[in-house]
Amino acid sequence: MGKRLKGRDLIQLGFPQNNTINIALGQLNRYKKKEKKARILEEAKEVLLEPERFMGDAIWGKIAEGLIKPIELQMHKLNSTRAPFSIYGENEIDEQAKFQLYDALKLPIAKAGALMPDAHVGYGLPIGGVLATENAVIPYGVGLDIGCRMSLSVFPMKASYLKGKQGQFEHILKEHTKFGMYETHRKKMDHELFDRPEFREVPLLKKLKMKAYNQLGTSGGGNHFVEFGVVTINDYDERFALEPGEYVGLLSHSGSRGLGANIAKHYSYLATKQCPLPKHVQHLAWLDLDSHDGQEYWMAMNLAGDYATACHENIHTRIEKLLGCRAVSRIENHHNFAWKEMHKGxxxxxxxxxxxxxxxxxxxxxxxxxxxxxxxxxxxxxxxxLYSASHGAGRKHSRRKCKETFTKSSVKQQVTQHGVSVIGGSVEEAPMAYKNIKKVMNNQRELVEVLGTFTPKIVRMDG
Structure with a gap:
């Protein structure tokens, strides 16, 4: 008996000669490669005899599912007509982003869609795209940065403190925020999230737990930031606990770091293997939520979303301690995620x-x-x-176009003119790269009402 598990070993056990063999080899070579072949085959025999007993198991569950209801790989055809949709600020959105949504609306699982006024081209779904599906989740429809999130803390401090103590605020952001792939906090903080059973039961998440622990409270590269600014509250809402006026605010934008990126890549790969689609829409491959992988992705996606929330909590808690002042209000939301919601019954x-x-x-x-x-x-x-709004101003120029068009000095001139101090950053995130936010907001007046603003004053980014 050779050391490496092969398809013929499973066939000799009695496994059916269909896609179940490929599924089993993929799972076992990935998660049981350190175990002895004889022991693996003993377990495989048990699964073959009683697959129902292993449904839901982290490793054998997918194989058991393949034995009970084998997956037939067949090319999915797009519908000839689109599901119902709405576009907001249509004249400000490039045609390619619209066509990406149109293709998504032809998926057999699509039920409705919408395009927000900040929309631009992405992978699979456009950025600013909203898609409602039936009992299926599209990993690329959620995106690589699962649970990418905004979090705003409002402090009971006069806005004038930002000018009077600018050096102190700059020092806090420079020395106590971490960005990019390699920076982490020297003093780590634990979080109850790491006690979640998903980190013990799902093999992929088990491997990612230490990375997630090390990166807690850090921010990604690109357009992610932590910034101090002036919060202007115009309209009273009891959740603010503040009267209309101007206050110091802390705004952060980041997601689920390496944890979310690895989850996205892993399940996007599995989706493309199980859900063949025409080449131009292959990034829209989905996972059935009744399947082992669909349920596992849903669990992992929600964990990544909660991890993103914990990262923002960590960032804001650290800065609260340094300021010696607790926030009286926090407003936050995801924008790369999938939710189970009721729409039209x-x-x-x-x-x-x-x-x-x-x-x-x-x-x-x-x-x-x-x-x-x-x-x-x-x-x-x-x-x-679909109860949605834009997630920002949206890009007007791609990152490559920014590199070709703008210089560091032109960016510096722009931010200086607006009285903004920037730590880090790059020409790819130049203010000129983005659409006019006032136009974007004007194009979604039927989606949201404005209660106040946040004006950046001290910005910290990667770089």
Whole structure:
């Protein structure tokens, strides 16, 4: 008997000669490669005889599922007509982003869609795209940065403190925020999230736990940031615990770091293997939520979302301690995620890839750029938008175009003119790279109402 497990070993046990063999080899070579072949085959025999007993098992569950209801790989055809959809700010959105949504609306699982006014081209779904599906989740419809999130803390401090103590605020951001792939906090903080059973039961998550622990409270590269600014509250909401006026605010934008990226890559790969689609829409491959992989991705996605929340909590708690002042209000929301929601009497899976939840009364924060205001909003619960709004200003120029067009000095001139101090950053995130946030907000007046603004003053980014 050779050392490496092969398909013929499983066939000799009695496994059916179909895709179950490939599934089994993939699982066992990935998760049991250190175990003895004889022991693996003993367990495989048990699964073959009683597959029902192993349904839901982290490793054998997928193989048991293949034995009970074998997956037939067949090319999925797109529908000839699109599911119902709405577009907001259509004249400000490039045609390619619209066509990406149109293709997604032809998926057999698609039930409805919407495009937000900050939309631009992405992988699979456009950024700013919203897609409701039936009992299926599209990993690329959620995106690589699962649970990418905004979090705004409002402090009972006069806005004038930002000018008077600018050096202190700059020092806090420079020395106590961490960005990119390699920076981590010297003093780590634990979190109850790491006691979750998913980290013990799902092999992929078990391997990612230490990475997640090390990266807790850090931010990604690119357009992620932590910044101090002026919060202007115009309209009273009891959840603010503050009267209208101007206050110091802390705004952070980041997601689930390496944990989310690895989850996204792993399950996107599995989706493409199980859900063949025409080449131009292969990034829209989905996982059935009744399948082993679908259930596992849903569990992992929610864990990544909760981890992103914990990262923001960590960032804000650290800075609160350094300021010696507790925030009196915090407003936050995801924008790369999928939710189970009721729409027109049916439970659907709503993917918001770069879109903010805007259900009736739901609070959120929609940022502009480092030289333009962000907006504190309250959702109007517009069903045509699938209760969604934009997640920001949206890109006007790609990162490559920014490198070709702008210089460090032109970016510095822009931020200086607006009285903004920037630590880190790059030409790829130049203020000129983004659409006019005021136009974007004007194009979604039927989706959200504005309660106040956040104007950046001290910005910290990667670099």
């Amino acid at each position: 049916s439970e659907l899976i709503v993917h918001r890839k770069g879109a903010t939840p805007a259900g009736k009364g739901v609070l959120g924060i929609i940022p502009g750029s480092m030289t333009s205001p962000g907006y504190i909003v309250r959702g109007l619960g517009n069903s045509e938008s």
